Amino acid sequence: MIEKEDPVISEEEAAQYDRQIRLWGLDAQKRLRGSRVLLAGLGGLGAEVAKNLILAGVKGLTLLDHEQVSEESCRAQFLVPVTAQGQNRAKASLERAQNLNPMVKVHADPDRIEDKPDDFFLQFDAVCLTGCSRDLMIRVDQLCSKHNIKVFCGDVYGYYGYMFCNLGQAHNYVEEKPKVVKPSGESNDGPKAKKAKVDPNETTMVKKTASFCTLKEALAVDWTSEKAKAGLKRTPVDYFLLQVLLKFRTDKGRDPDPQSFPEDSQLLRQIRDDVLESLSLNSDLLNDDFISYCFSEMSPVCAVVGGVLGQEVVKRLTVFSR
Amino acid sequence: GWATPRPQGPLADSISTCKVLVVGAGGIGCELLKNLVLTGFKNIEVIDLDTIDVSNLNRQFLFQKKHVGKSKAQVAKESALQFCPSANITAYHDSIMNPEYNVEFFRKFMLVMNALDNRAARNHVNRMCLAADIPLIESGTAGYLGQVTVIKKGMTECYECQPKPAQKTFPGCTIRNTPSEPIHCIVWAKYLFNQLFGEEDADQEVSPDTADPEAAWNPEETAARATASDKDGDIKRVSTKEWARSTGYDSVKLFNKLFKDDIMYLLTMDKLWKKRKAPTPLDWHQLENSGMLSASPGLKDQQVLDVWGYCQLFQHSVETLRSQLQEKGEGAELVWDKDDPPAMDFVTAAANLRMHIFSMNMKSRFDVKSMAGNIIPAIATTNAVIAGLIVLEGLKILSGELESCRTIFLNKCPNLRKKLLVPCVLDPPSANCYVCASKPEVTVKLNVHKTMVLTLQDKIVKERFGMVAPDVQIEDGKGTILISSEEGETEGNNNKFLSDFGIRNGSRLQADDFLQDYTLLINVLHVEDLERDVEFEVVGEAPDKAPPPQTNQEEVNSITNGNKDSAQPSTSSKAVRRDLVLCQKLSSQADRCAQQISPE
Numbered sequence: 001m002i003e004k005e006d007p008v009i010s011e012e013e014a015a016q017y018d019r020q021i022r023l024w025g026l027d028a029q030k031r032l033r034g035s036r037v038l039l040a041g042l043g044g045l046g047a048e049v050a051k052n053l054i055l056a057g058v059k060g061l062t063l064l065d066h067e068q069v070s071e072e073s074c075r076a077q078f079l080v081p082v083t084a085q086g087q088n089r090a091k092a093s094l095e096r097a098q099n100l101n102p103m104v105k106v107h108a109d110p111d112r113i114e115d116k117p118d119d120f121f122l123q124f125d126a127v128c129l130t131g132c133s134r135d136l137m138i139r140v141d142q143l144c145s146k147h148n149i150k151v152f153c154g155d156v157y158g159y160y161g162y163m164f165c166n167l168g169q170a171h172n173y174v175e176e177k178p179k180v181v182k183p184s185g186e187s188n189d190g191p192k193a194k195k196a197k198v199d200p201n202e203t204t205m206v207k208k209t210a211s212f213c214t215l216k217e218a219l220a221v222d223w224t225s226e227k228a229k230a231g232l233k234r235t236p237v238d239y240f241l242l243q244v245l246l247k248f249r250t251d252k253g254r255d256p257d258p259q260s261f262p263e264d265s266q267l268l269r270q271i272r273d274d275v276l277e278s279l280s281l282n283s284d285l286l287n288d289d290f291i292s293y294c295f296s297e298m299s300p301v302c303a304v305v306g307g308v309l310g311q312e313v314v315k316r317l318t319v320f321s322r
Numbered sequence: 323g324w325a326t327p328r329p330q331g332p333l334a335d336s337i338s339t340c341k342v343l344v345v346g347a348g349g350i351g352c353e354l355l356k357n358l359v360l361t362g363f364k365n366i367e368v369i370d371l372d373t374i375d376v377s378n379l380n381r382q383f384l385f386q387k388k389h390v391g392k393s394k395a396q397v398a399k400e401s402a403l404q405f406c407p408s409a410n411i412t413a414y415h416d417s418i419m420n421p422e423y424n425v426e427f428f429r430k431f432m433l434v435m436n437a438l439d440n441r442a443a444r445n446h447v448n449r450m451c452l453a454a455d456i457p458l459i460e461s462g463t464a465g466y467l468g469q470v471t472v473i474k475k476g477m478t479e480c481y482e483c484q485p486k487p488a489q490k491t492f493p494g495c496t497i498r499n500t501p502s503e504p505i506h507c508i509v510w511a512k513y514l515f516n517q518l519f520g521e522e523d524a525d526q527e528v529s530p531d532t533a534d535p536e537a538a539w540n541p542e543e544t545a546a547r548a549t550a551s552d553k554d555g556d557i558k559r560v561s562t563k564e565w566a567r568s569t570g571y572d573s574v575k576l577f578n579k580l581f582k583d584d585i586m587y588l589l590t591m592d593k594l595w596k597k598r599k600a601p602t603p604l605d606w607h608q609l610e611n612s613g614m615l616s617a618s619p620g621l622k623d624q625q626v627l628d629v630w631g632y633c634q635l636f637q638h639s640v641e642t643l644r645s646q647l648q649e650k651g652e653g654a655e656l657v658w659d660k661d662d663p664p665a666m667d668f669v670t671a672a673a674n675l676r677m678h679i680f681s682m683n684m685k686s687r688f689d690v691k692s693m694a695g696n697i698i699p700a701i702a703t704t705n706a707v708i709a710g711l712i713v714l715e716g717l718k719i720l721s722g723e724l725e726s727c728r729t730i731f732l733n734k735c736p737n738l739r740k741k742l743l744v745p746c747v748l749d750p751p752s753a754n755c756y757v758c759a760s761k762p763e764v765t766v767k768l769n770v771h772k773t774m775v776l777t778l779q780d781k782i783v784k785e786r787f788g789m790v791a792p793d794v795q796i797e798d799g800k801g802t803i804l805i806s807s808e809e810g811e812t813e814g815n816n817n818k819f820l821s822d823f824g825i826r827n828g829s830r831l832q833a834d835d836f837l838q839d840y841t842l843l844i845n846v847l848h849v850e851d852l853e854r855d856v857e858f859e860v861v862g863e864a865p866d867k868a869p870p871p872q873t874n875q876e877e878v879n880s881i882t883n884g885n886k887d888s889a890q891p892s893t894s895s896k897a898v899r900r901d902l903v904l905c906q907k908l909s910s911q912a913d914r915c916a917q918q919i920s921p922e
Binding site for chain 1: 353359360361376377379380381386404619620622688699703704705706709711717742743
């Protein structure tokens, strides 16, 4: 899947990527260099992820967004020039995105993601969805994980944000673990020496396999089951907030808008009640406080979520997977 | 950003009207500037003394290739203005330690945010913010790890409340006689550079150390060796630079002295090699004849050459550096810089030759550069997360919610509680902090007969206690001035010993830094003997080389990086002192979060 056309990193790349090569190594950098990524949604979070992936040095990044640049868009993200109102958001972000790193092939696609056929997604090694509807994310997630394409989702709502990733049913990876020093046969060192010790300085690479659940499964937990009820206490309440916000997006075709604060607040309250009821959960599980904090994409929150999400994509693209 | 209409209320007003200062326009600084502008901050000042280097471009996204060589602060400002042309950004291409940036300057701001990479500047800004009583958000990143914390006078610990361990130094005899790790050879090679081409430093000797106590079969022998015979005296009396100059910087002569003659001398100190593998001297002409050309494909820097390859690299770099010196003229000195190719080549070659002599596997230029240049790996995402957290803490401060501020640690992987970001409650100021306590005081152990005033000034008051332009007087009833910040005034005292001024056990010195508005009382504890290579010790702290003592309730792990060079940027001619301190605290208190950094 990941191309290996040119195994040699050029001197130019070595100079520019020096500080990250010193962190994750040359092989990882080469794998990044062969990776093609799709990024849907160029809002605040999307712009952060775009920046992070372009700086990391992927082979290609496709910016997919059908939205038009509004007055707020210019203030919400840093790739769109203040003069670009009315233009397509992906196309308006292209120039600055490309300038972040000329060695990455950045492409802008103004289409609606809902209109894309299945095989559109298959040309990528990883797909990252922001600002997408619940149904679309579930569809893409299902399609991609079937084809071993890594799926990442994320959104920011005011002070809140989330990320999700699905690396398939049988994701092989290699993990660094501290070496366990087995005790020798002699007992002259005393009883302590008989215990296996962990040497923090020596690490060994261990092959592992992980199985990820689909987005559909993650969002469709049955909270009435005994197992789920037991896990409820440890489940961050933000999970339910996410359900509310995704429903809002499905119902209204947009996210809560400060310009419609009173109506949207009312609707959020209503959706919260409906969602919790449909899940057979107590209505005071999620109180009203969230309402004032979930409007628009807060820039520092986009930076944090975009950083974590971006790094997760980079990590999964560079992991040794056979 | 905030979609229109912007939220009403005092916070929004604060954001758009207040003045904030960003110290540093590098990895964290670029991300921070972007966040501030998009969040709606309108009055931002940014300061950085550095210029843009190509290795910055993987993360300092406000810079492009065409900007290499230009001022970071200036270009950062221009790029950030593109996001919001109506923002008011002032850029200073300058050092924050410049006296121009006095307490008055700092008082202009509601908030100061550090985006620094060295301890000296952090100490300084810490003191300025204490003096001006302005909240300071401190942060740092290294690889995947990061940390943010808030410092508010009287409410929280200051940056210097918890003693941070000084960088690791190696004993002189390890460097000069018995290296056992590549880093010893690299440090030796850097010393050699200074001895040959740069500022000669008595603490950076490269010749065999005849007074090495390990070399002596009995204590009396050490003393005898220390006073040196005529033969040894020759090696000592003529400085390395003078000797090199006398040979015309002949690379083969230099090679044979450093890698053959001096090694043969070390071999005569046979006790050193009783339990260690003895070094094997190299001979230029022998190697010349057996040398093979080995060029492999791939990145040049990643290759490990054979011995003859490093002989040639040594010769080539010596010749280039010799020309550089000549060009600069009489009395010229070069300053080592990892980004100066011949300087880096020289250290790579010399270190590798020494490694080979001492039976260590040689290393690529890439690896040597990491160690010699104290390079900290860095990526965009870690800086992005930390800069986001800085603004979020800043918003709490502007809302008057200081109690909700936290120290936040960014892990590489989620901890046992599945947390990647771990907040910890801020600690109150330390009662005996030698910076922020009401009457700061320390006790310093030293030998008053052997410590010069210059050492007190440079190594103790400036380097150890972070003063930039100190005045030191003796509390002897006469207020005798030992050190004046006015240039030239007390130069005559530099080479005198403290005892010459009547300083003895129990004497008290008052050190002031006017700019930092900081006074420190130093109690002198006279001792005859200190550990080898140690000039002074601060009482109440573990010696420099050992980690700080661990108490039951707190375990402080820190990751530090840095070298002894002063805080200068890598793109100027002096080496940068990278110092990122990440502290984790483990506490049994229920309201704190347990944190671990594991290799996973």
